[in-house]
Amino acid sequence: MTRAKNFNAGPAALPLQALERAQKELLDFEGTGMSVMEQSHRGKEYEKVHDEARAQIARLLGAPADYEVLFLQGGASQQFAVIPMNFLTEKSAAAYVVTGVWGEKAVGEAQIVAKSVGAEVVVAASTEANKTYVKVPGDAQIKVPDGAKYMHFTSNETIHGVQFATAEGAAFPTPTPHVPVICDMSSDFLWRKVDVSKFDMIYAGAQKNIGPSGVTVVVAKKSFLESGRKDIPKIFQYRTHVENKSLYNTPPTFGIYLVRNVLTWLEEKGGLSAMETENRAKAAALYGAIDRNPGFYKCPVEKGSRSFMNVVFRLPSEEQEEAFVKRAKSAGMVGLKGHRSVGGIRVSLYNAVPLAWVTELVTLMDEFAGASP
Numbered sequence: 001m002t003r004a005k006n007f008n009a010g011p012a013a014l015p016l017q018a019l020e021r022a023q024k025e026l027l028d029f030e031g032t033g034m035s036v037m038e039q040s041h042r043g044k045e046y047e048k049v050h051d052e053a054r055a056q057i058a059r060l061l062g063a064p065a066d067y068e069v070l071f072l073q074g075g076a077s078q079q080f081a082v083i084p085m086n087f088l089t090e091k092s093a094a095a096y097v098v099t100g101v102w103g104e105k106a107v108g109e110a111q112i113v114a115k116s117v118g119a120e121v122v123v124a125a126s127t128e129a130n131k132t133y134v135k136v137p138g139d140a141q142i143k144v145p146d147g148a149k150y151m152h153f154t155s156n157e158t159i160h161g162v163q164f165a166t167a168e169g170a171a172f173p174t175p176t177p178h179v180p181v182i183c184d185m186s187s188d189f190l191w192r193k194v195d196v197s198k199f200d201m202i203y204a205g206a207q208k209n210i211g212p213s214g215v216t217v218v219v220a221k222k223s224f225l226e227s228g229r230k231d232i233p234k235i236f237q238y239r240t241h242v243e244n245k246s247l248y249n250t251p252p253t254f255g256i257y258l259v260r261n262v263l264t265w266l267e268e269k270g271g272l273s274a275m276e277t278e279n280r281a282k283a284a285a286l287y288g289a290i291d292r293n294p295g296f297y298k299c300p301v302e303k304g305s306r307s308f309m310n311v312v313f314r315l316p317s318e319e320q321e322e323a324f325v326k327r328a329k330s331a332g333m334v335g336l337k338g339h340r341s342v343g344g345i346r347v348s349l350y351n352a353v354p355l356a357w358v359t360e361l362v363t364l365m366d367e368f369a370g371a372s373p
Contacts, residue, residue: 005357008335009158009310010187011207013352018261037254046253050246053260060263060272063196063219070218070238071246071256076102076186076205079216080109082236083182083201086228087149088119095124095144097173099164099305100133100157101341102184110152124151124175132342133160135305142173150180150200156188158208159339161312161346162305163188172198180224188309189217190266191351192276200224208309209350210266211259214252266351275351282349282358283308289365296369314344321345324368333361 006013029036032045039046054069063069072078088094094114096107103126110121124144125137144151153173156163164172172194175181180200189204196202201220207213218238225238234240240248266275287306290297290313299306299313315321321344325336338344349358 002332005331005333005360006335007333007347007349007353007357007361009208009339009346009348010205011213012209012335012348012350014212014258015262015265015352017265018258021261021264022258036257039253041247041250041253046257047247049257049260050251050253053256053263054246056260056263056267057190057217057219060190060193060266061196061219062193066222067196068218068220068222068225068242070220070241071251071259072216072218072241073214073252075213075216076184076203077105077109079184079203079218080106081113082238083150083152084110084113084119084121085232085236086225086238087180088114088117089149089229090118093120093122093145093148095122095142095148095151095175095179097124097137097142097151097153098126098128099136099154099162100160102157102159102186103154106152106154106184122148125173127162132300133157133162134300135302136162136164137173139171139174139176142175144175144177144179146177148175148179150182151175152182152184154184154186156185156307156309158187158310158348159342159346161299161301161307161310163307163309164305165194174198187350188307190272190275191279191309193272206255206259208348209352210262212255215255215259217259262352278355279308279349279351282353282355283311285355285358285362286311286347286349289362293366293369297365309349311347311349312338312342312344318343327368328361328364331360331364333357333364 026035030045057069084094094110098104107121114121122145125142127133127135127137182201183199185202186205187208189209201224203218206215206217225242228238290299297313315324328336336345336347338346
């Protein structure tokens with residue numbers, strides 16, 4: 001079997017080793033005579049996997065002891081609503097930094113919740129210009145109201161290819177005055193190590209960098225989660241999942257099992273330091289191809305805000321973009337067409353995408369630019 005060179009934005013590529021382990025264990029998990037998908041989530045066999053995956057995330061991140069790792073469902077989109085449900089109260093406010101579509105969606109959900117409780121949602125900063133986004137804001141541009149319940153931002157915008165904390169030094173935003181910081185890291189979670197202590201809550205859909213769709217990871221300060229409202233349904237209270245180790249209801253057991261497999265692969269590769277080195281090399285190679293063919297490839301994102309995970313660019317015409325995607329597909333490369341809302345080309349360089357695939361794509365890009373009139 002020939003594996004596709006998968007550059008999809010999500011669900012995305014998974015490490016072959018993680019899939020092969022699942023294939024080997026699919027019918028008989030650790031001598032139980034059952035697949036892991038058939039195990040009770042209350043049984044010791046599955047609980048071992050569950051606890052191991054939670055511990056791996058904490059270990060890889062170096063999370064402080066007073067932080068909790070949760071596995072939830074509903075994706076990041078559900079967290080857009082659950083976060084304000086937990087923390088917004090009457091006459092309170094929340095601040096949002098918007099650098100792309102996912103930030104917009106988070107604001108939209110928060111506004112619905114805020115209206116229902118008599119709270120306010122403040123856009124503390126937005127880099128939207130001419131219906132698109134090409135950069136992240138600096139701290140001076142972020143205006144957080146006094147007493148805000150939290151500030152929310154998206155670390156990496158998959159559609160527009162805009163990311164905080166790139167090589168040129170665009171750091172994560174630091175609110176002034178200080179308020180709890182919440183970050184949607186769905187598309188760059190575990191691409192490198194971050195200082196978890198600077199965040200009160202991090203959340204991420206697994207299907208970009210660490211597993212299949214259906215699993216949402218939350219890494220958060222326990223005291224912050226405990227501060228949430230108690231007058232909303234228990235299933236939506238973060239404290240419920242803390243108290244039950246993410247086993248309050250049946251979790252997506254097979255998805256969490258695959259996350260465990262991916263995290264094991266990541267640790268065996270050398271952890272997040274090694275992963276960051278490889279991810280930076282992949283991005284440097286790809287942006288190098290774009291920048292040395294400036295008359296043919298155009299990246300709309302300002303250099304200080306370019307994403308390491310989702311590289312977006314345009315060719316001189318849509319017809320040439322279609323031809324490029326077709327040429328790449330003939331070479332076994334898939335997932336290169338840009339999001340339907342913005343068009344162009346998008347190359348997702350998540351952890352499981354090997355440098356060899358990127359090298360092959362870069363060679364094709366140079367050849368395609370040279371062969372085109």
